[in-house]
Amino acid sequence: MFKKLSFPLTLVLSGIICFSCEQKKESTATADGWTSLFDGESLEGWKALGGEAEFVIEDDAIVGISKVNTPNTFLSTEKVFSDYILELDLKIEDETSNSGVMTRGQYNAEKNRVFGYQVEADPKERAWSGGIYDEARRGWLYPLSLNPEARKAFKLGEYNHYRIEAIGNEIKTWVNGQPVAYVMDDMDSQGFIGLQVHSIGSNPDHAGRKTYFKNIKIQTENLQPKAFEKGHYVVSTVDNKLTEYEKEDGWKLLFNGSSNEGWRSANGEEFPSKGWSISDGVLSIAESDGSESQSYGDIVTKDTYSAFDLSFQFKLTEGANSGVKYFVTLDEKTSGSAIGLEYQILDDERHPDAKKGKDGNRTLSSLYDLITADKQPRFTKKIGEWNQGRVVVYPNNHVEHYLNGIKVLEYERGSKEYRDLVAGSKYAKWEDFGEAEEGHILLQDHGNLVSFKSIKIKELK
Structure with missing residues (x-):
């Protein structure tokens, strides 16, 4: 038989209990600056947002359980964080599951939607775990096609250790x-x-599948960033700037956002006096008559390059055509654009050139008139939005084209397959087309308004 506690005794015991709670909370902060975000016993300090998937506690872990007919669900901290280092262990039991960790997450209460940076947990064949996705906003910022070696890191059915550094405007993951x-x-x-816990739609076969999170801890003061190995590509949406990491890794800007330094006309030693303009950190070629390099002319880098990693952002207007060429020697005499290998920049839907050539080899991000880009619509930005282009030429003449972080084609410069393609193209009349040891980088005037920014390059050895 239970007895009611007297009021004074209740107060005393409550005070002891509350004091113990405070002591427990304080004990979560360790001497090395880490604070636990999960005590292994309760979900205090967390709340579910977005969907209705269930979260329970099992064996010192938070377990997310998938549920049919509900959108993505996020167990989120009630506290907001700015700069921090976060570490946790994450396990996915089934390859059909998907998960992630919101980093500086945002919430739209009116739409009941979580959005913002998400560090991926992807057990499927694609294996983009650790990549950064902009949930419910811009899509993929850092797909693992940019770092294929890292695709091997995540282990299905095991706890995987995640480290996330969000410091200033930089986010790094391990x-x-x-x-x-x-x-x-x-x-x-x-x-x-x-x-x-990712949505599973209406598929009952995927209901009840579990994702585990444990050892969740954070540092918010006296942060000591971990060294990031050299040689990794950095995705930057901050215009015309390099990180210190990039500078140390050999990157340099080809366009600083304010001057035409390092560029000249493809037809002379000076920068064109008309047509090309710089405004608000953007380099643009003006609209003219749609002809190829007849109005204002192409521009080229003053320097020449052999093996390199070239990155640039570009924005098309409706029906526009342009291109970024490489290994441009300026030795060929042409009435139009200078000759070189071309990363095609085109409004595929509205410009007639997309229907020419062979099998779409004149479409956006293709190796113009030679190799068609294998791209998906979901990774292509709309006209009027900024796209990220990238061309990598390795010292062994292996070449890759990327669009918004996704590799869309690759080839071996100078191989038999390459030469066979050239022989069947508009370039067949040019001896050893595209095989020069080095050449200029070119931005094309094709008579349409097209803009560029954040043009950067790293020479490879």
């Missing part, structure tokens, strides 16, 4: 000690941390 993603972006400076 999975099981492997450097994965590096993004410089200034859209969100603070937000909550969220643990995701």
Whole structure:
């Protein structure tokens, strides 16, 4: 038989209990600066947002359980964080599951939607775990096609150790000690941390599948960033700037956002006096008559390059055509654009050139008139939005084209297959086309308004 406690005794015991709670909370902060975000016993300090998936506690872990007919669900910290280092262990049991960790997460209460930076947990064949996705906003910022070696890091059915550094406008990730993603972006400076259970739609076979999170800890003061191994590509949406990491890794800007230094006309030693303009950190070629390099002319780098990693952002207007060419020697005499290998820049839907050539080899991000880009619509930005282009030429003449972080084609410069393609193209009349040891980088005037920014290059050896 239970007895009611007297009021004074109740107060005394309550005080002891509350004091113990405070002592427990204080004990979560360790001497090395880490604070636990999960005590292994309760979900105090967390709340579910977005969907209705269930979260329970099992064996010192937070377990997210998938549920049919509900959107992505995020168990989110009630507290908002700015600069921090976060570490946790994450396990996915089934390859059909998907998860992630919101980093500086945001929430739209009216739409009940979580959005913002998410560090991926992807057990499927694609294996983009540790990549950075902009949930419910811009899509992929750092897909692992930019770091294929890191795709091996995540282990299905095992706990995987994640490290996430969100410091200033830089976010870096590691999975099981492997450097994965590096993004410089200034859209969100603070937000909550969220643990995701991905939507499974209406498929009952996937209901009840579990994702585990444990050892969740954070540092918010006296942060000591971990060294990121050299040689990794940095995705930056901050215009015309390099991170210190990039500078130390050999990158340099080809366009600084304010001057035409390092560029000249393809037809002379000076920069064109008309047509090309710089405004608000953007380099643009003006609209004219749609002809190829007849109005204002192409521009080229003053320097020449052999093996390199070239990155640039470009924005098309409706029906526009342009291109970024490489290995341009200026030795050929042409009435139009200078000759070189071309990363095609085109409005595929509205410009007639997309229907010419062979099998779409004149479409956006293709190797113009030679190799068609294998791209998906979901990774292509709309006309009027900025796209990220990239061309990598390795010292062994292996070449890759990327569009918004996705590799869309590759080839071997100078191989038999390459020469066979050239022989069947408009370039067949040019001896040893595209095989020069070095050449200029060219931005094309094709008579349409097209803009460029954040043009950077790293020479490879």
